[in-house]
Amino acid sequence: MMTQTVAYDDDNIFAKILAGSMPCHKIYEDEDTFAFMDIMPRSKGHCLVIPKSRARNILDVELDDLAKVMATVQKLSRAVLQAFDADGVSIQQANEAAGGQVVFHLHVHIIPRFDGIKMGPPASTMEEPDVLKENAEKIRQALAE
Template sequence: MSLTFDPQWLSRYPAQDSVANAESSCVFCGIVRGEVDAHVVAETADTVCFLDHLPATYGHVLVVPKQHYRDLSDIPEESFQHVMAAAKQVANSLQDSCGASGINLVHATGRAAHQTVFHFHIHVVPRYDGDSIVVFPRLADPARKDEVAQRLRTALNNPLPPMAEAESSQS
């Protein structure tokens, strides 16, 4: 069986605008509350796991925290750990039950990264030999590795205090 991937799949997702009360308009919060239909495959005290409504591959699952967090910068460490633990369990189950030969864990924060639902989530994408999905298309200039490595080392060794971080992201 040859699977193909439509690189325009994101255009089929309706983008959610951020609003003052994000939880009331959030489709994932609606799924968590049982108000929006979804194929829920697992649930813990802190997470819900359900099939993606436009799957990249057979068995594509989303793992979301039950509490609303906008993105990676918003989710507390403990909640992030709960989501990742659930994603690992789902990944293992996909390999056992669906014959996946590999797994991609995918997350997007922000519009530039193609985040379309502004409720933190992890995509657990089962991979199959020959599925033709290109996760990393190699678009960056490898000659700039020294520059980016230095920038990252500086940022990681001198993190901004929380208040300065918020101010710099608004500018």
Template structure:
């Protein structure tokens, strides 16, 4: 796959071995490292070795591999620490909580009553049919 590296991006440096990491998985296109400020023991992040600020900039061929890697690494973390659940989390843009603008996917092991708060207030979807039609009108390949 084509690889673009941003010399000013800390996650590009981590993913491509310019800065030492605690890596749990690596292939030609991705590196999975333990988060330096983990929410829980075993919290890891999946880093593409190509620079993309967010999901919308990530080449499709990279996007197709991310969930397979999340499954593989999430399963290994579960076998190691026997957690109760796993958040697979990816933020796009500052308003969504993204703080490093290199796409990354968090694998956060969860235990019942662990007090990690990844929740939102649930609203209502009163105009569901209209909203669905509006979004469908903007779908592209």
């Protein structure tokens, strides 16, 4: 494991979501990972996968935990493609502020893509809770199939 200069912050918003002290629109959970809707989606169905372990980003995550996150990313990507009849999917992950990371808990974005439609800008518009709830349900239904 690589040593980092900045410690993990137990008060980050994703740690609070994992602890149940901050609400989210949950899609999927297993022993090691958790997935939920991005509240400022860049595309319909944009969601996030995080490890349950304390990892600031890809620079300090244990390799086994990273592998489990990526397995969930693959599973959710397939479900998102099906749920939204998307033409593709963008997988994004940022590390440290200079790399574009805003929340300092490892997270991977799954962004459905549609031919001829550009992604929205990052962190620009908060989606309505009812839309997020509906989109989460579509993904959960696709996972169940």
